[in-house]
Amino acid sequence: xxxxxxxxxxxxxxxxxxxxxxxxxxxxxxxxxxxxxxxxxxxxxxxxxxxxxxxxxxxxxxxxxxxxxxxxxxxxxxxxxxxxxxxxxxxxxxxxxxxxxxxxxxxxxxxxxxxxxxxxxxxxxxxxxxxxxxxxxxxxxxxxxxxxxxxxxxxxxxxxxxxxxxxxxxxxxxxxxxxxxxxxxxxxxxxxxxxxxxxxxxxxxxxxxxxxxxxxxxxxxxxxxxxxxxxxxxxxxxxxxxxxxxxxxxxxxxxxxxxxxxxxxxxxxxxxxxxxxxxxxxxxxxxxxxxxxxxxxxxxxxxxxxxxxxxxxxxxxxxxxxxxxxxxxxxxxxxxxxxxxxxxxxxxxxxxxxxxxxxxxxxxxxxxxxxxxxxxxxxxxxxxxxxxxxxxxxxxxxxxxxxxxxxxxxxxxxxxxxxxxxxxxxxxxxxxxxxxxxxxxxxxxxxxxxxxxxxxxxxxxxxxxxxxxxxxxxxxxxxxxxxxxxxxxxxxxxxxxxxxxxxxxxxxxxxxxxxxxxxxxxxxxxxxxxx
Amino acid sequence: xxxxxxxxxxxxxxxxxxxxxxxxxxxxxxxxxxxxxxxxxxxxxxxxxxxxxxxxxxxxxxxxxxxxxxxxxxxxxxxxxxxxxxxxxxxxxxxxxxxxxxxxxxxx
Numbered sequence: 001x002x003x004x005x006x007x008x009x010x011x012x013x014x015x016x017x018x019x020x021x022x023x024x025x026x027x028x029x030x031x032x033x034x035x036x037x038x039x040x041x042x043x044x045x046x047x048x049x050x051x052x053x054x055x056x057x058x059x060x061x062x063x064x065x066x067x068x069x070x071x072x073x074x075x076x077x078x079x080x081x082x083x084x085x086x087x088x089x090x091x092x093x094x095x096x097x098x099x100x101x102x103x104x105x106x107x108x109x110x111x112x113x114x115x116x117x118x119x120x121x122x123x124x125x126x127x128x129x130x131x132x133x134x135x136x137x138x139x140x141x142x143x144x145x146x147x148x149x150x151x152x153x154x155x156x157x158x159x160x161x162x163x164x165x166x167x168x169x170x171x172x173x174x175x176x177x178x179x180x181x182x183x184x185x186x187x188x189x190x191x192x193x194x195x196x197x198x199x200x201x202x203x204x205x206x207x208x209x210x211x212x213x214x215x216x217x218x219x220x221x222x223x224x225x226x227x228x229x230x231x232x233x234x235x236x237x238x239x240x241x242x243x244x245x246x247x248x249x250x251x252x253x254x255x256x257x258x259x260x261x262x263x264x265x266x267x268x269x270x271x272x273x274x275x276x277x278x279x280x281x282x283x284x285x286x287x288x289x290x291x292x293x294x295x296x297x298x299x300x301x302x303x304x305x306x307x308x309x310x311x312x313x314x315x316x317x318x319x320x321x322x323x324x325x326x327x328x329x330x331x332x333x334x335x336x337x338x339x340x341x342x343x344x345x346x347x348x349x350x351x352x353x354x355x356x357x358x359x360x361x362x363x364x365x366x367x368x369x370x371x372x373x374x375x376x377x378x379x380x381x382x383x384x385x386x387x388x389x390x391x392x393x394x395x396x397x398x399x400x401x402x403x404x405x406x407x408x409x410x411x412x413x414x415x416x417x418x419x420x421x422x423x424x425x426x427x428x429x430x431x432x433x434x435x436x437x438x439x440x441x442x443x444x445x446x447x448x449x450x451x452x453x454x455x456x457x458x459x460x461x462x463x464x465x466x467x468x469x470x471x472x473x474x475x476x477x478x479x480x481x482x483x484x485x486x487x488x489x490x491x492x493x494x495x496x497x498x499x500x501x502x503x504x505x506x507x508x509x510x511x512x513x514x515x516x517x518x519x520x521x522x523x524x525x526x527x528x529x530x531x
Numbered sequence: 532x533x534x535x536x537x538x539x540x541x542x543x544x545x546x547x548x549x550x551x552x553x554x555x556x557x558x559x560x561x562x563x564x565x566x567x568x569x570x571x572x573x574x575x576x577x578x579x580x581x582x583x584x585x586x587x588x589x590x591x592x593x594x595x596x597x598x599x600x601x602x603x604x605x606x607x608x609x610x611x612x613x614x615x616x617x618x619x620x621x622x623x624x625x626x627x628x629x630x631x632x633x634x635x636x637x638x639x
Contacts, residue, residue, distance in 0.1 A: 048584065048607065
């Protein structure tokens with residue numbers, strides 16, 4: 001069911017669908033506005049046109065179809081023609097009027113779909129610049145080899161530039177050739193006007209003439225200002241276009257090289273800065289974030305180029321739908337970007353840890369030796385620090401080396417146990433064990449000697465885990481141990497102070513007591529005293 | 532390149548001439564004129580005609596009267612005035628001249 005409206009047009013009554021009425025009303029209003037300048041004649045023309053519309057619509061009424069539909073109205077309008085179509089014919093004036101019309105509206109950039117190969121962009125451009133479209137096509141093809149920039153530019157122009165539909169638009173498309181000569185001519189014309197303005201002042205003593213001259217002068221100044229303003233607008237357009245193009249080129253290079261942010265930058269000493277992609281445990285998140293980022297950046301770039309083209313080529317179309325779509329897309333991308341980043345940050349802040357305890361029977365060894373094994377041997381290692389985090393980087397196998405934190409405690413029972421505790425950041429919720437396993441650290445027992453690695457290492461891909469490792473050596477009481485000198489570097493600050501300062505027990509036999517390690521000699525003399 | 536413009540100019544000049552000659556064969560109302568012009572494919576959109584008619588009327592080439600119609604409201608019938616007749620004759624002779632001139636150039 002549709003609402004119909006009763007109207008009276010050209011002395012006839014019609015029932016008309018609401019949408020049809022609005023369309024017709026809009027059409028008639030636009031005609032009325034156009035002919036308004038002609039006063040009585042305009043009114044007469046309108047009456048005639050309404051009469052004709054009534055006639056056309058009347059033919060549409062049959063027994064089965066009593067109400068005028070939107071299609072009927074559209075058909076009538078297409079028969080009568082759009083306002084632009086009868087403006088061009090210059091029927092409300094002679095040739096003279098037509099020329100001023102052409103002068104007033106300088107040429108505009110339209111797509112020429114009559115001489116097209118694809119979307120008529122090159123043909124339209126050729127018409128605009130008054131050159132053979134072949135050159136423009138060649139330029140597009142050349143741009144194609146520049147990271148395919150040509151396709152992108154072409155697509156944007158295809159979307160942005162309207163096609164020349166009416167004859168008026170087709171004429172405007174060609175217009176007055178914008179060549180150096182015509183630019184020079186128009187500048188000369190402006191100059192002459194200004195000169196004439198000054199001339200008049202000098203030569204006419206009569207008051208009226210002076211007024212005329214002043215009038216001319218102001219008009220000339222106005223023209224100069226107008227020219228300057230146009231120049232300024234044009235410059236802004238060019239700046240928009242160039243900025244957009246540069247941003248676009250950078251983005252395209254970034255995407256094609258597929259160099260993730262920060263990657264391939266060397267920090268110092270030739271160490272590559274960790275890739276941003278390594279920041280992500282989950283690569284889907286990484287690609288989502290990058291996509292969101294690209295959209296966030298591309299839309300303003302497109303807006304810049306679009307604005308630039310519109311200003312430069314004097315295009316006055318509005319793509320409301322497209323604009324809304326772009327805005328919505330941008331906002332969605334922004335939301336994604338922020339939420340992914342927030343998720344990442346919380347992920348990053350959380351720490352995951354895992355403990356591994358191994359028991360060793362040590363009862364049969366009167367003396368236990370703990371040696372540090374340098375597992376970074378023969379690997380070129382450079383030190384650097386990021387975010388207060390010390391790293392050693394090996395170019396040899398692209399891995400990061402970090403020193404463990406070692407502490408020595410008395411054991412709860414008669415066995416020795418080695419506890420390896422790994423702590424990592426940024427592992428996400430799932431598969432934490434998998435990430436923990438990426439922290440490589442080994443120790444080994446060989447009879448009475450326990451070798452512990454000097455470094456834990458992770459592949460540089462796992463940079464953002466900021467791995468940390470604590471090694472707890474729990475030694476049963478009364479066990480005699482000899483710690484190697486090198487352990488001092490790895491021990492906790494308080495243990496370092498206790499065991500490695502002046503009364504150093506490293507390198508000497510020491511015994512585990514309830515209070516910790518003690519030099520064997522000291523313990524023996526104390527025992528003697530007690531006796 | 533710019534033949535679109537030339538075509539439009541040519542067509543416009545001829546259109547006025549044709550309206551006058553259609554009316555010289557008898558009074559007609561707008562739709563009659565339109566049908567004849569469309570038959571000979573001189574106009575594409577009808578809207579072009581109305582401003583032309585009123586301009587010719589204003590310059591005294593045409594006059595109009597209202598006539599009752601068997602179907603619907605009264606119709607506006609256009610007729611050629613004395614002045615219109617003179618202008619038409621002038622146009623006709625210059626049209627012949629023009630055709631001869633163009634023909635002679637084309638044949639060369």
